Amino acid sequence: MAPAKLTLADKIHAGVLSIGVAGLVCAYWVAFFHSDLTMPNFVHNLTNPDLIQFTTVYLGFQSAFPLADLFVAVTSALAAFYLIGRDAKAVLFGLVGSGALGFLALIDISFNLTHGLYSPVFLFKDGGLRMEVIINISCAVGAFWSIWRFWGHPLRRADDRARRETLSDANLATGEPAGR
């Protein structure tokens, strides 16, 4: 079976995986450690003791993400790498990376929902939280779109090159014609 052709949709998908996921996840964490860009405004409120306690919980929760996001960024970059090479492993890494992204997005959404961070009162006055909502929604939607797309991708049913080469060698050795 010939490898699937890289279509415009595949190019867009590879761009989303490499820039939209891997690149932006890296950028988010660089900004997290070097600036206040990703922080909600309430973390700077040092007058309310309840808010200070919640800020400790919030920052502790956020700080647990880099190792898991590392996994998402690397698998997404690998999915883009293999997708451009029209290799069947794109589907493996794509499903793993997108699944992990969706999982992390749902954990974040669950935390924010149960702590009332999506309430209009918070969102109206806190630009950091508005950005958080946009990140949560785009991660969840992007992850499930990517899973849906990989599941229907022709590469999912394609043999990878190693198997094709092995089959081809075996056919040559036995004198049978190559192909299935």
Place this chain on the structure above:
Amino acid sequence: MSSHIWCGLLTNLPLLCFLTALAIGACAEGAAMIFGLWTYRSRTFLLLNILVTFGIVEGLGVGWVIGGRQMFLSIAPVLFMVGAVVGILVEGLNEYWWRGSIWPDRPLLGIERSIDKAAFVGVAWGFVPVFTVAISRLVISSGWAA
């Protein structure tokens, strides 16, 4: 060796990060040459890889700029993440367009296909900024760079 190296000491010497990454690059390329892991089309690509990719991008750019002034254990996953993503990009560009280096036919740690070797080495690039910052901090703490 005191444990504060890994959590609190600030690395404020970009030149040291650059030189450490160059040293890591020279060691990696030396090992590749000895064991025949990959070969370069010309020496220019080899020198560019050590100087630009190892020294400037992974050492100075990722290592020092991102991890030079942060607590090591907190920033280490981010260093690996950015280093690996940049590495996969570099290996992808080399695999599909530049062809500056090529893979021999024999397997690399059991990996047979060139595309898989490129992906594996791309992820391994993530260790470069991590080791760069760790070694730089060790050098500073030992007083060699004073």
